Amino acid sequence: MTRLAKHLVRLNVNGRDHALIIESNERLLDVLRDRLNLKGVKEGCGTGDCGTCSVIIDGRLVNSCLVLAVQARGKRIVTVEGIGTRENLHPVQKAFMKYNAAQCGFCTPAMVLAGKNLLDHNSTPSRDEIREAISGVLCRCTGYYKLIDAIQDAAEKLREDKL
Amino acid sequence: MTETALIQRLREAEGLVVVGKRIQRLDALGKVLGVPLYSSDIVPKDALRLKVVRSTVPHALIRRIDTDQAKGVPGVLAVLTAKDIPGINEAYALLPDRPLLAGTKVRSQGEAIAVVAAVDSETAEEAAGVVSVEYERLPAVFSPLEAMKSDAVRVHETGNVAKYLKVRKGNVEEGFRQAHVIIENTYKTQFQDPTALEPEVGMAWLERDGSITCVGSMQTPFYVQAGVAKVLGISTDKVRVIQATTGGAFGPKSDEMPIDTCAISALVAYRTGKPAILAYTREESIIAHTKRHPFVITLKTGAKNDGRLTASDALVVSDTGAYASLGPLVIIRACFHTTGPYVIPHVKTDAYCMYTNNTMAGSFRGFGSPQVHFAAESQMDELAKKLDMDPLDLRLKNILRSGLLTATSQLVDEACGLEECTKRAVDASNWHAKRLDLARDRGSFRRGIGIALMYHGNSLGPEGNDYAAVHIVVRPDAKVVVRTALTEYGTGAISGLAQIAAEALGLPIDVFELGRADTASCQETGPTVASRVIVIGGRATQIAAQKLKEKILAVGGDILGCDPSKLTIQNAVVRHSDDPEWTVSFQRIVEECFKRGISLTETGFYAAPKCEFDHENSQGTTYLQYTYGAVVAEVEVDMELGVVKPLKITAAYDVGKAINPLSLEGQIEGATIQGLGYGLMEQVTHTDGIVANPTLGDYYIPTSLDIPELQTIIVEFPGAVGPFGAKAMGEPPIDLPAAAIANAVAHATGSRVFSIPLTAEKVLFAMKERQR
Numbered sequence: 001m002t003r004l005a006k007h008l009v010r011l012n013v014n015g016r017d018h019a020l021i022i023e024s025n026e027r028l029l030d031v032l033r034d035r036l037n038l039k040g041v042k043e044g045c046g047t048g049d050c051g052t053c054s055v056i057i058d059g060r061l062v063n064s065c066l067v068l069a070v071q072a073r074g075k076r077i078v079t080v081e082g083i084g085t086r087e088n089l090h091p092v093q094k095a096f097m098k099y100n101a102a103q104c105g106f107c108t109p110a111m112v113l114a115g116k117n118l119l120d121h122n123s124t125p126s127r128d129e130i131r132e133a134i135s136g137v138l139c140r141c142t143g144y145y146k147l148i149d150a151i152q153d154a155a156e157k158l159r160e161d162k163l
Numbered sequence: 164m165t166e167t168a169l170i171q172r173l174r175e176a177e178g179l180v181v182v183g184k185r186i187q188r189l190d191a192l193g194k195v196l197g198v199p200l201y202s203s204d205i206v207p208k209d210a211l212r213l214k215v216v217r218s219t220v221p222h223a224l225i226r227r228i229d230t231d232q233a234k235g236v237p238g239v240l241a242v243l244t245a246k247d248i249p250g251i252n253e254a255y256a257l258l259p260d261r262p263l264l265a266g267t268k269v270r271s272q273g274e275a276i277a278v279v280a281a282v283d284s285e286t287a288e289e290a291a292g293v294v295s296v297e298y299e300r301l302p303a304v305f306s307p308l309e310a311m312k313s314d315a316v317r318v319h320e321t322g323n324v325a326k327y328l329k330v331r332k333g334n335v336e337e338g339f340r341q342a343h344v345i346i347e348n349t350y351k352t353q354f355q356d357p358t359a360l361e362p363e364v365g366m367a368w369l370e371r372d373g374s375i376t377c378v379g380s381m382q383t384p385f386y387v388q389a390g391v392a393k394v395l396g397i398s399t400d401k402v403r404v405i406q407a408t409t410g411g412a413f414g415p416k417s418d419e420m421p422i423d424t425c426a427i428s429a430l431v432a433y434r435t436g437k438p439a440i441l442a443y444t445r446e447e448s449i450i451a452h453t454k455r456h457p458f459v460i461t462l463k464t465g466a467k468n469d470g471r472l473t474a475s476d477a478l479v480v481s482d483t484g485a486y487a488s489l490g491p492l493v494i495i496r497a498c499f500h501t502t503g504p505y506v507i508p509h510v511k512t513d514a515y516c517m518y519t520n521n522t523m524a525g526s527f528r529g530f531g532s533p534q535v536h537f538a539a540e541s542q543m544d545e546l547a548k549k550l551d552m553d554p555l556d557l558r559l560k561n562i563l564r565s566g567l568l569t570a571t572s573q574l575v576d577e578a579c580g581l582e583e584c585t586k587r588a589v590d591a592s593n594w595h596a597k598r599l600d601l602a603r604d605r606g607s608f609r610r611g612i613g614i615a616l617m618y619h620g621n622s623l624g625p626e627g628n629d630y631a632a633v634h635i636v637v638r639p640d641a642k643v644v645v646r647t648a649l650t651e652y653g654t655g656a657i658s659g660l661a662q663i664a665a666e667a668l669g670l671p672i673d674v675f676e677l678g679r680a681d682t683a684s685c686q687e688t689g690p691t692v693a694s695r696v697i698v699i700g701g702r703a704t705q706i707a708a709q710k711l712k713e714k715i716l717a718v719g720g721d722i723l724g725c726d727p728s729k730l731t732i733q734n735a736v737v738r739h740s741d742d743p744e745w746t747v748s749f750q751r752i753v754e755e756c757f758k759r760g761i762s763l764t765e766t767g768f769y770a771a772p773k774c775e776f777d778h779e780n781s782q783g784t785t786y787l788q789y790t791y792g793a794v795v796a797e798v799e800v801d802m803e804l805g806v807v808k809p810l811k812i813t814a815a816y817d818v819g820k821a822i823n824p825l826s827l828e829g830q831i832e833g834a835t836i837q838g839l840g841y842g843l844m845e846q847v848t849h850t851d852g853i854v855a856n857p858t859l860g861d862y863y864i865p866t867s868l869d870i871p872e873l874q875t876i877i878v879e880f881p882g883a884v885g886p887f888g889a890k891a892m893g894e895p896p897i898d899l900p901a902a903a904i905a906n907a908v909a910h911a912t913g914s915r916v917f918s919i920p921l922t923a924e925k926v927l928f929a930m931k932e933r934q935r
Contacts, residue, residue: 039204040197042410044360045445049859052360080197093195097187100825103833104653105194106360106410112195131867138859140358140411141653142829143836144867 009073013038014082022069029053029064032079040080040109044138051137054110055079061117061136080109083116091157092116095150103141110137115151123159127152180733181665181672182887185825188658189677190651199408202364202380203442210366210438211240213431214287216277216294217451218269221305221485221520221852222316223298225267225276232293233279238286241435242294244277248430250396254422256386256525260319261419261486263394263426269298270318271485271522272853273450275423280431280439303520305852307482308459310517318485318518325483326491326516328498331780332572338474338509342465344549350462350538351918354482354847355455355840357527358864359652361410362448365424367391367431368438374401375429380409381421382650383690388682390422391429402429406680409652413837414526415453416652417692418488423451449857453488453525454847456481456516458497458534462542470552470560472507475570479514479535481524488525490516492626497531499625499785502570503539504581504618505561510570520852526692528834529897532619533841537919540615540902544909553598554906555589558616563791569618572782578888580817580880581791585616587876592795592813601797601910610810611911612797615902619895620786621884622695622771629695630770632686633703634678635664635711637763641735641750643670646678648685649700654893655826656696660704662822663697663886667708668715669732670749686766694891697822698788699771701886707767714763718755722747771884788882790895792816794835796903797871800911805927807843807908809869812900815876819890824877827892831875834896840865842901846920 004024011018013036020035029046032038032055041064044050048066055064056078084090092115095101102108111134118125118133125133130151131144139147193199230242245252245266254263265274277294281287304316310323317323339345365379365387375395381387384404392399404425409416424441431439443451458481465474479501483490498514547554562585563569565577589595594612601610623629633647645664651657661675678684688700712732719737720727729740737752739745756763776783797811814835821827844863848855856862881888901919909915914929 033204039200042201042361043203044362044410045859047445047858047860050360050445084196086192086196089195096195097191100188100191100655100829102191102194103655103829104360104409104411105190105199106201108194109197112197131870135866135868138358138360138864138866140360140413140837140864141833143832143834143865143873144870145832145873146829148867 007070009070011072012076014078024070026069027065028067028069028072031069032064038079038081042106042109044106052107052110054113054137056113056117059120061114078113080112083112090116091154092119092151095154095157099146099150099153101142101146101150107137107139111139111147115154118151119155119158123155125155179666181662182822183820186662186672186823188655188826189661189675190658201361201410202366202378202407205378205407206366206440207368207438210440211280211282211431211435212284212287213427213439213441214279214291215275215427215441216279216291216296218265218272218274218276220269220298220300221272222301222303223269224301225265225269225296226299227297228277229295230277233290236286236290236293238282239279239290241280241431242277242290243430243434247434248394249433250394253393254390254419254426255486256419256489257491258325258487263423271520273522275427278427278431280435303852305519305521305849307480307517307519310519311480311515318520323518324515325487325518326494328495328514328781330498330510330512330570332570332782333509335474335476335509335511339465341473343468345463345465346546346549347461347463348542348545348917350460350541352458352534352537353919354457354524355527355845356449356847356862357413357415359411359413359416362443362445363420363424363452364442365421365428366438366440367425367429369432369436374403375432376403377425377429378405378407379421379425380416381406382412382417382652382692384648384680384682385687386690387421387425391426394426395429395433404682406650409650412652413528417690418453418525420452445859446857449847449862450522450854453523453527455527456483456490456493456524456531456534460535460538462538464542464546466546466550470550470557472505472561474509475502475507477501477512479512481516482519482521483516484519484521484523486523488523490524493531495625496620497535499571499620499781500532500618501535501539503536503543504563504616504791506563506567507570521849522854528837528894530894532898533838533901536615536617536898537902537905541905541915544906545915555594555614559585562616563618571776571785573784576883578880578882579791580878581616581618583878584791584793584815584817587878588793588795588813588815591874591876592797594795597797607802608799609802609911610797610799611907612795613903613906613910614793614795615899615906617792617895617898619790619891619898621788621790621882621891622698623693624774624786626693628689629699630689630768631700631703632688632766632768633660633700633707634685634764634766635707637711637753639753639757641674641753642676643674644676644678646685647700648680648682648688649696650680650691651677654830655823656893659697659822659826660700663701663704664708667705668712670735674735694893697889698885698891699769701889702769703767705767705886706769707765710765711763714761715752718752718761719747722752722755787884788890790817790890790892792895792899794899794903796900796907798904798907798911800908800926805923807921807926809839809843809871809904811872813874814896815878816892816896817878817880817890818892819882819885820879820887821877822887822889827877828875830892831896832873835873835900836865836870838897838900839904841919842904843920
């Protein structure tokens with residue numbers, strides 16, 4: 001096998017800085033899952049079609065299977081592990097529970113991130129804006145209705161909290 | 164009303180506390196945090212990564228398999244083929260037709276021939292690329308109709324018919340003599356990929372005592388256990404199978420692929436002594452795992468001038484690909500439901516499950532039902548057109564009602580909610596006004612509205628022994644675990660079992676936890692298929708809970724010094740019926756039980772009564788109860804491009820009893836959109852046996868931008884078998900969306916498309932055909 005160059009890469013993941021030696025061809029997906037043990041990042045296709053590997057990079061929802069880890073150098077990355085905790089759930093996570101928006105759970109981390117990222121940028125999204133925001137992540141269980149309901153509800157909760 | 168249904172109604176009148184409530188499923192918190200461990204999340208550190216070498220041709224003799232070069236790749240520990248299998252080289256579900264690793268012949272693309280085990284995935288893939296397989300190509304057959312011909316290429320030595328069965332009711336010639344109108348049409352359906360978001364994965368390792376442990380994504384651990392034991396030539400008690408959290412299943416993970424992933428991993432573990440994991444790529448998944456059977460259905464239907472149906476003559480042919488998988492059972496369900504939910508005095512159906520050299524079809528949500536409902540419901544609209552009747556009126560004239568007979572001459576019991584579902588869907592969708600108004604649409608965008616009705620035989624019926632085992636374990640801390648080898652893969656059904664247990668035990672749902680499906684700690688329980696967890700597993704749960712309740716009340720009676728028959732339990736408090744202040748807590752009783760050495764672990768086992776019918780003509784009770792439903796679809800068609808945009812779906816189902824309406828809506832919504840994809844966009848295309856679109860970039864499933872408005876309506880006419888009258892609801896909502904959409908498109912355009920998916924191309928051609 002061809003030996004590939006190695007790089008020292010600093011990544012900020014879920015608010016923590018990591019310095020990692022990374023080979024040129026390592027995908028961000030694998031670095032997050034295998035080196036940083038962030039197993040909430042899922043691989044459903046590896047070709048950028050299903051979106052279950054989505055993470056937030058500098059405020060944008062991105063398929064981590066299509067990003068080389070070296071490309072994420074110096075960027076701020078958020079995975080589902082950085083969103084909420086058992087004791088302190090994000091409103092999107094609370095709403096997903098309330099609305100039964102997670103069935104098999106495989107797309108759920110990406111959907112939580114998609115919802116959270118939308119609400120970070122738009123506190124009053126319409127249903128169509130929510131549909132657009134989650135359209136890069138496939139879900140085969142829910143038909144998307146409960147996901148949309150939940151994100152809409154979370155938006156309301158977030159607005160109430162700010163008042 | 165049967166005795167059991169009566170008892171259930173009486174129970175309901177008592178007032179339910181937990182059942183019927185919109186309760187958060189028990190695994191919701193973990194899922195929103197992203198913490199559940201799916202198979203790929205728990206791979207042992209030193210596990211070998213596997214890559215399967217698969218056939219690239221649809222039909223050939225294998226002349227030579229050269230693994231030498233692959234074995235020489237640094238990092239490769241083993242390259243195994245059929246001759247390395249110590250036990251029996253079989254991985255079939257029903258008919259002994261499929262080897263785990265093909266050694267002498269391949270009958271389709273994607274068959275496993277060799278497995279490469281290496282230190283990492285890249286090395287395994289690289290080495291798999293240099294395994295050379297020399298084929299001697301054989302002529303092949305790709306159409307199930309061609310495969311029926313006497314001079315067709317034989318896919319198997321036994322012939323190309325994997326299963327034939329028939330329905331004979333009345334005298335179909337007489338039925339057509341009575342008819343004033345007769346129509347005949349042929350309908351075609353396609354391969355649909357289930358597309359669980361988690362592709363297939365299995366792993367295995369050797370324990371110190373020489374036994375094997377397998378972990379994987381699956382529906383049915385005991386089938387996997389039997390499959391692995393057979394391949395390794397060891398007894399099943401040497402194989403432990405644990406279901407990891409499973410990212411969607413939809414049928415194929417009950418079928419043969421979990422046997423493949425676990426048995427191939429186990430074979431490597433057995434030969435190398437190291438843990439091994441086989442994770443399919445998406446492409447590999449689409450090619451190799453079972454898909455929905457394509458059908459060719461020819462229907463000849465006769466009716467009187469007033470719309471009363473007199474006769475149905477049907478030829479139903481399915482393409483199971485190169486191997487039967489569960490195809491022989493799928494064709495049974497299809498055959499019995501071919502007429503749709505209507506009363507027809509004279510019925511003749513011949514159904515064939517055919518081998519071809521396409522990739523394998525098998526178990527998939529709906530199990531033959533979506534195909535025949537598409538045909539039957541399209542045919543009803545065509546008949547209505549011929550009779551110049553409203554399609555709703557035609558249906559209402561013929562639908563199954565209490566006291567009437569199905570196509571298999573099964574007497575419909577009192578609890579038939581079909582008419583109620585139809586009325587509710589019609590009212591909610593504003594059918595009558597829209598049917599008239601939308602027909603006036605002119606211009607390049609035209610709307611249409613269509614209706615379709617269904618019935619769906621519940622649980623296994625003629626497909627197998629229908630039993631379940633559920634364990635309920637009360638721990639010393641008074642938490643209660645529901646554990647069963649019936650599996651959770653997204654539906655929430657196991658949480659539903661906890662709800663049923665909570666109701667029976669008088670406990671709040673939040674003391675419950677879900678156990679893991681594991682052959683080492685669960686009794687054999689039959690497969691997790693046929694939407695039977697709530698219906699059959701729910702009954703087993705009630706039995707286990709009742710046993711526990713008796714123990715709890717007995718000890719409660721001791722503590723309170725009274726007769727246990729005077730005690731009730733509600734919200735974890737045992738109370739005397741004469742004096743509401745006379746109480747003892749569930750927790751106190753649990754402590755007492757552990758002090759006295761009374762076991763609070765109980766197993767409920769329930770076996771459904773056998774379906775009694777004449778197997779020659781398929782007449783009698785083919786299923787123990789039915790789910791009924793009606794779907795109205797509204798679409799807009801671009802008349803210049805043929806593009807169909809679904810606008811609204813109104814779906815009403817007679818569910819018997821909604822154990823958890825929130826979960827139930829989830830099943831209806833998910834299945835409706837999977838069914839919409841089936842009707843409008845999804846199709847695995849084979850070109851001379853080779854899958855042309857094995858990626859999610861080329862095989863489209865609906866995204867959040869493709870969904871219409873959806874209104875669900877729950878109707879509750881209790882069934883005879885399920886707990887509290889519950890009926891199967893995991894699969895049935897996928898039966899109708901394609902049919903209702905096809906009828907809406909025909910209403911919008913005036914042109915019928917006789918096959919799904921209703922691609923823009925087909926819709927456009929149908930319109931052009933009509934103009935000509």
